[in-house]
Amino acid sequence: MTIARLLALPLLALPLMAAAPAPDPARQVMEVSRSAGTPEDVYGPLYRAVELAHVFPDSKTFADMVPLDKPDAIMVAFRSENPQGKEALAAFVAMHFRKIGDTDQQKLSMREHIKALWPILAKPPMAVVPGSSAIQLPYAYVVAGGRYQEMYYWDSYFTMLGLKADGEQPLIDSMLANFVSMIDRYGHIPNGTRTYYLSRSQPPFLALMMDLSDAHDPALDRHRLDALKAEHAYWMAGASCLDAGGACQHVVKMPDGSLLNRYWDARDTPRDESYAEDVATTAEAAPRPVNRDLRAGAESGWDYSSRWLKDGKTLSTIHATDIVPVDLNSLMWNLEMSIARRCTALGDTACATDFTKQADARKKAIAKYLWSAKDKRFADWDHSTGKPTAAISAAILYPLFVGLATPAQADATAKLTQAQLLAPGGLKTTTVHTGQQWDEPNGWAPLLWVGVTGLDRYGKTTLADMLAQRWVKTVSTFYACTGRMVEKYDVDSGQAGGGGEYPVQDGFGWTNGVTRSLLDRPGIGAAVVEACPAH
Numbered sequence: 044m045t046i047a048r049l050l051a052l053p054l055l056a057l058p059l060m061a062a063a064p065a066p067d068p069a070r071q072v073m074e075v076s077r078s079a080g081t082p083e084d085v086y087g088p089l090y091r092a093v094e095l096a097h098v099f100p101d102s103k104t105f106a107d108m109v110p111l112d113k114p115d116a117i118m119v120a121f122r123s124e125n126p127q128g129k130e131a132l133a134a135f136v137a138m139h140f141r142k143i144g145d146t147d148q149q150k151l152s153m154r155e156h157i158k159a160l161w162p163i164l165a166k167p168p169m170a171v172v173p174g175s176s177a178i179q180l181p182y183a184y185v186v187a188g189g190r191y192q193e194m195y196y197w198d199s200y201f202t203m204l205g206l207k208a209d210g211e212q213p214l215i216d217s218m219l220a221n222f223v224s225m226i227d228r229y230g231h232i233p234n235g236t237r238t239y240y241l242s243r244s245q246p247p248f249l250a251l252m253m254d255l256s257d258a259h260d261p262a263l264d265r266h267r268l269d270a271l272k273a274e275h276a277y278w279m280a281g282a283s284c285l286d287a288g289g290a291c292q293h294v295v296k297m298p299d300g301s302l303l304n305r306y307w308d309a310r311d312t313p314r315d316e317s318y319a320e321d322v323a324t325t326a327e328a329a330p331r332p333v334n335r336d337l338r339a340g341a342e343s344g345w346d347y348s349s350r351w352l353k354d355g356k357t358l359s360t361i362h363a364t365d366i367v368p369v370d371l372n373s374l375m376w377n378l379e380m381s382i383a384r385r386c387t388a389l390g391d392t393a394c395a396t397d398f399t400k401q402a403d404a405r406k407k408a409i410a411k412y413l414w415s416a417k418d419k420r421f422a423d424w425d426h427s428t429g430k431p432t433a434a435i436s437a438a439i440l441y442p443l444f445v446g447l448a449t450p451a452q453a454d455a456t457a458k459l460t461q462a463q464l465l466a467p468g469g470l471k472t473t474t475v476h477t478g479q480q481w482d483e484p485n486g487w488a489p490l491l492w493v494g495v496t497g498l499d500r501y502g503k504t505t506l507a508d509m510l511a512q513r514w515v516k517t518v519s520t521f522y523a524c525t526g527r528m529v530e531k532y533d534v535d536s537g538q539a540g541g542g543g544e545y546p547v548q549d550g551f552g553w554t555n556g557v558t559r560s561l562l563d564r565p566g567i568g569a570a571v572v573e574a575c576p577a578h
Contacts, residue, residue, distance in 0.1 A: 108140040178236040182217040188550015196245035205556030231277035239315035243308040243342040250381035301408035308338030327359035339363035348481035367424040373441035419455040437490040443497030453501035468517035468534035480543030486534035488557035512570040524575035
C-alpha cells in the first residue's frame with residue numbers, strides 16, 4: 044500500500060465499553076511504569092552492555108530494534124556466548140535483532156520480495172529537466188536500483204526475465220518501446236539513459252529482449268526489425284573506415300580479412316560518471332593514453348576485469364580496444380541470425396539471405412580466431428599480439444548461450460567450466476583475483492543465467508542444475524540473513540561481492556530478474572533457504 048493511500052484511510056473507531064471505576068492516578072502511574080517491559084527490563088545485562096559499548100551511535104537504535112526470537116531464548120544465547128567488546132556485541136545483535144523499518148522485508152519470502160520490488164524499481168515516463176544529464180524516456184521503465192536510477196541497456200534483459208516470470212508483460216513492452224525510441228533518436232542504444240552514456244553502447248541484447256515480448260502485429264514487427272538493423276549498422280559502422288591498423292570504431296579486420304567486433308567509445312576523455320577515477324588511472328598509465336580503453340571496458344559491462352588488462356592485474360594497463368571478445372561476437376551472431384529470422388517472417392527474402400550470409404561469415408571467423416583448438420576452449424583474441432588471450436572467464440559460455448558452439452566445443456566448455464569456474468555459490472567470473480569487480484571471487488546474475496541457459500541448450504543439465512541451485516542458495520541465504528538483494532556476490536563465501544569503483548548496491552534489477560526466473564526451474568525449490576542459518 045502506498046503512503047498516499049495509507050494516509051487516506053479513515054480513522055478506526057474504538058468499540059464502546061462500559062464505564063469502569065476511575066483508577067487512582069498516582070497508583071496507575073507506578074503500575075504502568077513497573078509493568079512497561081522496556082528493552083532494559085527485558086534484556087537487562089545485554090541491553091546495558093550494547094548501549095554502554097556504543098554499538099550504535101544513537102542509543103534509540105537498539106531500543107527500537109525487533110527481536111528475531113523469543114526474549115528468553117536470546118538471553119540464554121547471550122549468557123552462553125558471553126560476547127565481549129563492541130564488535131562481538133554488534134555481531135550478536137545482528138544475529139538476533141533487526142532494525143525497525145525492515146519489517147516488511149522480513150515477512151516476505153524471497154519470491155514475494157522480488158515481486159514487491161518491481162513497483163519500487165519501475166519509474167514513470169520521464170521528461171528532462173533542462174541542464175540535467177537524463178535522457179528523455181517516453182514510456183515506463185525499470186531501473187537497477189541503488190546508485191543506478193536510470194535505465195541500463197544489458198541490465199534490462201536480465202531484469203525482464205523476472206518481469207516475464209511475474210506476469211509484468213506490459214512493462215517489458217514499455218521498456219522495449221523506450222529502447223526502440225532511443226535507436227530512432229540516436230542510431231543506437233546508449234550504455235544508459237544519461238547524456239554521458241551516448242558515446243557508447245553496451246552488449247547488444249535487444250534481439251533477445253524482443254524474444255520475451257508477446258506483442259506482435261505487422262507494423263510493430265517491422266518497426267522492431269528496423270531497430271535491429273539500425274543497431275547492427277551502428278556496431279558495423281567501422282567497416283567503412285578500416286585503416287592499415289585493421290581496426291576502426293567497433294570493427295576489427297582479422298588477419299584473413301574477416302570482420303569481427305570489439306568494444307569502443309566515440310570519446311577519449313575521462314568518463315563523467317567516474318571522472319576522478321579515470322584521471323587517476325590516466326596519470327598512472329602515462330604517457331600511454333587509456334581513456335578510450337577505460338570507456339570501452341565500461342561498454343563491455345565488465346568494468347573492470349583482468350580480461351582487459353595487459354598484465355592481467357593492473358587497471359592502468361587496460362587495453363580493452365585491442366581485445367576481440369568472444370561474448371560480444373556471440374551476441375552479434377545472434378543479432379544477425381535474429382534479423383534474418385525476422386526478415387523471413389515478413390517475407391523479405393533478400394534481407395534474410397544477406398544477414399544469414401553475414402552470420403555464417405562471423406561463425407566461421409569465431410571458430411578460427413575465438414576458439415583455441417590447442418587449448419580446447421573459447422577465448423578472447425588480442426589484436427595487438429595476433430593471438431588468443433590466456434584469460435579464462437565466464438564469457439566462454441556465450442557461444443553456448445546463443446547456440447553457435449558445436450557439440451564438441453560445448454563438451455569442452457562444460458568440462459572447463461566445471462573444473463575452473465564452478466564455485467560453492469555459483470559461477471566465478473574469472474579464475475584470477477585482482478580486486479576488480481569482474482574477477483573472481485565475484486559472481487554475477489547475468490553470467491550465471493548465460494551459463495545455465497547455454498549448458499541447458501546443449502544438454503548439460505546436470506551442470507546447469509548445479510549452477511542454478513548453488514546460485515539460488517547463495518542469494519536466498521543472503522536474503523534470509525539480511526533482507527537484501529545485491530548486484531553481485533562473493534561465490535566463495537556467500538557474502539556480498541566486492542571490488543570496483545563503488546560500494547555494493549542493493550536493489551537489484553538483474554539479480555531479482557535472474558533469481559526470480561530460476562525459481563520456476565524444476566527441482567530448484569530445495570535450494571531456497573527460507574531462514575538465516577545463524578538463527
